[in-house]
Amino acid sequence: MTNGAGTAGNARLGTRRAILLMGPTGSGKSDLALRLAEALPLEIISVDSALVYRGMDIGTAKPSAAMCARVPHHLLDIRDPAQSYSAGEFTRDAVHAMQDIWRRGRQPLLVGGTMLYFHALSHGIAQLPEANLEVRADIERQAELTGWAALHVELQQVDPAAAARIHVNDPQRIQRALEVYRLTGKTITGLQQKRVSVFADVDVTEFIVAPLERRDLHTRIEMRFGQMLTSGFLAEVRTLYERGDLTAEHPSMRAVGYRQLWRHLAGQGSLDEAGKQAIAATRQLAKRQLTWARRRERAQWFESVHPEVAGKMLDALLEGGFSAPSDVTPQGSLC
C-alpha cells in the first residue's frame, strides 16, 4: 500500500524535495507530521488558512508551543484576525519558507487541510491583482441595487468564458472576475492562462491521511469539538468578540466553530445549538476536503486510525530517496 508515487530509485543528494501531508480536519495530520519531522531532517510548513491567525489557537487545533519547540513550524500566527490572507499570499510565503529550508540543507513538510493552497502550489497560481477593497465595495453596492444576476450578465459581456463557468448564484466568484477586469482591463480567464507550478523541479511526495470510514471521522470531529469547549474555546472566541473591531464578516471569524460561537455570543441561539452547528459545519468542511483529496492522483492514501501510519509513511519516504536522519539541529522556529 506504500507504492503509487513512483519516485523510488534515484536518491540524488541535493535534490530539492517536498512532502505534502494532506487530509480532512481531525485526521491526525499534525501529530503525524511531528513524528515524521523528528525522524527526518524536515521542517513543517503549515498549509492552513486558519492557523495563520494569532489568538485563534483552540478552535483551530493549532500545534502547541511544545510541538513548535520540537520541530520548526512555519506560517503560523502570521496574521491578526482583522487581516485577511489569500491563496496568492500563501503561495508566495510558502515558496520563501521552502527556499529557506532547502538552504539550511533540510526538506519542507507541508502539512494542512486547506486544499486550495495545495492546489495553488502544485498547479501554480496566475499573476492576478490582489483583492481591492474599494472595487469590491463598489461591486457589492451595485449588487444591492441590481442583484447579482445583473452583474453576471455584465460579466457575460466582458468575459463570456468566465460567465459560462461561474454560476449566477455565486457572488464571490462573480465579484472576483469583475474585480480583476476592472482593475486590469483584462479578463480573468485570459490572465489565468499562465500558471507555473512551484514544484517545477522539486521531487514531491504526496500523502493523504483519512479515516476509511466516514463514521469514524464524524465521531472524531464530535469528540474533538467537545474537547475544544473544555479547553476554553468559548472564552477564546469571547476574547475576539470583545475586541470590538472584529465582525462576523471577517474571514477569520467565518472559520468553522468561530462563526457559530460568535453567533451565540451575539445572542443568536444557545450554546448547545451553536455546538451542533459547529460540528455539522466541520463535517461539511471535511467532506469538501475529501472531494479535493480524491482528485490528487499522485497521492498515497493512509488510514488515519491505523497505529503504524507514521512508520509506513517513513518507509515510503526512505524508499522514495529521502536521506536518513542527520544531526542538524532544528533552528528557526517561528512560533
Place this chain on the structure above:
RNA sequence: GGCUAGGUGGCAGAGUGGUCAUGCAGCGGCCUGCAAAGCCGCGUACAGCGGUUCGAUUCCGCUCCUAGCCU
C-alpha cells in the same frame, strides 16, 4: 373507558383529489488571491388495512399509535 386534536422523508414543518413545498442534516460534485470560504446537484415521505373515485398523501370507515381533556 369516553371526548378532542393529531400521525408527512433522519429532524423540523407546509400542503393538495391527478406538476415541485421548503428549511436543516446527510451524500456526491465544483473550485485559480475571503477557501475552515462560496457555489451546484441528489429524496417513489405521506402510520396500517379496507372503501369511494378514472385517480388518493389529500374524502370515508376501521385498526394501531401520540398528545390533551373528561369519567
